[in-house]
Amino acid sequence: MSKDYYKILGVSEDATNEQIKQAFHNLAFKYHPDRPSGDEKKFKEINEAFQTLSNPDKKQQYDNMRKFGSGGFDNNNFNWGNVNFGNASDFSSFSGFDSIFDSFFNSSFGQRQNARQSNPNEDIEIQVEVSLKESFTGNKKEIKYQHTVLCDKCDGKGYPTDAKLNTCKTCNGKGFVERKRNIPFFGTVSEKAVCQECNGEGKIPDKKCNNCRGKGHIQETKKETINIPSGIRNGDVLELKGYGNNKSSKYRAGNLYIQVLVKKDKSFWREGDDLYFNLHINFAEAALGIKKEIQSIDEKNLVVDIPKGIENNTVLKIKNKGFKKLNQNYFGDLMLVVKIDTPQKLSKTSEELFKKLKEELG
Ligand SMILES: [Zn+2]
Ligand SMILES: [Zn+2]
Structure with missing residues (x-):
């Protein structure tokens, strides 16, 4: 055997199983044929090295062979023909690969993607204090909180009705821009991002609404009388649907969550x-x-x-x-x-x- 599996994976001879696995994952990402930096020959080599060094029996025999030369190598037990070199296009056949792939995506792409697609109308959480007596009898309680609402002057559009709409030059009216991103061990990917210039609308008005300065929404202090139900416990949360933030009419308004804190009583x-x-x-x-x-x-x-x-x-x-x-x-x-x-x-x-x-x- 002329191949040095340790050298191929870039690990020392006393590397732990964990280190071998890690080295394999890193290199497999880099050289997978589907990647721009891919190299099928290298990928197969890496896989071959991993198949051997990650299997205790095979590793032992391989180490013996290196130490004692081919004479110490038991050919009957070590049939190279049976070693699974893997099909380079079958990416998911490697143990541990899927999970690493997933966590990789979740931590970078996934979150951004979700953030982009998720409702911008946030829920709001506030706390209200009540006495033990109020929690016993139930009570009406006035609450005050800050939330964002659609601008009523422009119906949330951000511009007056007589504004002229021009095509956004940044995104050519598409509403999104494409960005190239370089991800270590993965290569270059392009992703779509909402155009910041026109907020994804594709058009830019020549005038802004005075009331909301073009944002389409404003901050407002809201007073509301809520019903504290009889029997409510310390820490219970009341939900008021649609009382949270409302920045975009395209989505349902957020909810208001009111956590009730029951004060201690003297008696x-x-x-x-x-x-x-x-x-x-x-x-x-x-x-x-x-x-x-x-x-x-x-x-x-x-x-x-x-x-x-x-x-x-x-x-x-x-x-x-x-x-x-x-x-x-x-x-x-x-x-x-x-x-x-x-x-x-x-x-x-x-x-x-x-x-x-x-x-x-x-
Ligand atoms: Zn744009
Ligand atoms: Zn407005």
């Missing part, structure tokens, strides 16, 4: 769809039991029955008085965490009574 908190709060009672109420009137977060009065002998941190449940499950007719519960307060200051009378109580309880 109440939410767990799942249940509404919690700490219900403070004193020793006597805990020992004797009591019917207590409480006010929930919506300021509605409720009566709770606290049984006698209740322990600290007992949770009392009032069914269906919690949060409304969003867009459903189902309610969580109101959970009262009983907190038995130890008096910090005692009046003379109270102190006497506690002393008596202490004796009684022994």
Whole structure:
């Protein structure tokens, strides 16, 4: 064997499998016959070298042969005739080639192409803060945001009705220009790009709209009253279709996404769809039991029955008085965490009574 596969791939004899693969991919790109820089003979050679060096058994035999001369070469096991030299036009038959090809395209062409074809009317995201009470009851809320809308003076055209339209000289009225681009290992490709001069219209008006200075759209501050639905959770996003940017009438307007941030409350908190709060009672109420009137977060009065002998941190449940499950007719519960307060200051009378109580309880 006169061919030096290591030299062909440009790698050292102790190159790792990864390095061999990488070298192969780079060279195969460069010399593939379909490329302007292609060379079929070289391409076959590269492939042959790769087939051998990437296969551990074949590589071992090839290395032995190099070391010990052809005498150490086992011809029975190493049948060169069976080595797949590959059909140069069958580009996709190489392992790993497709994926590399794809990622290559995605990272350069793909994105540009998509960007060019995608809707210029962007969605807008804003945040709105609501209180826990508002999230419980639901509420109307005024929001203010900036968005881009079509200029109403020129209907989004960018020029007045009496403007004269001349053919764009940059693109000769085609609306796009062709560019040549050089891509490493790939060669020169030509791609179409929207003509910047006429924005792809192919024509240039002799006058611009005063209102939008020819852009066809303007920035506007918009006020809107939105409905915060009862039961909304922290982080939930409301969607208003068509309330986003509208720069081009050729596409649907973008959407407005409003993320609702629910502020913490001093007394109440939410767990799942249940509404919690700490219900403070004193020793006597805990020992004797009591019917207590409480006010929930919506300021509605409720009566709770606290049984006698209740322990600290007992949770009392009032069914269906919690949060409304969003867009459903189902309610969580109101959970009262009983907190038995130890008096910090005692009046003379109270102190006497506690002393008596202490004796009684022994
Ligand atoms: Zn043009
Ligand atoms: Zn205008």
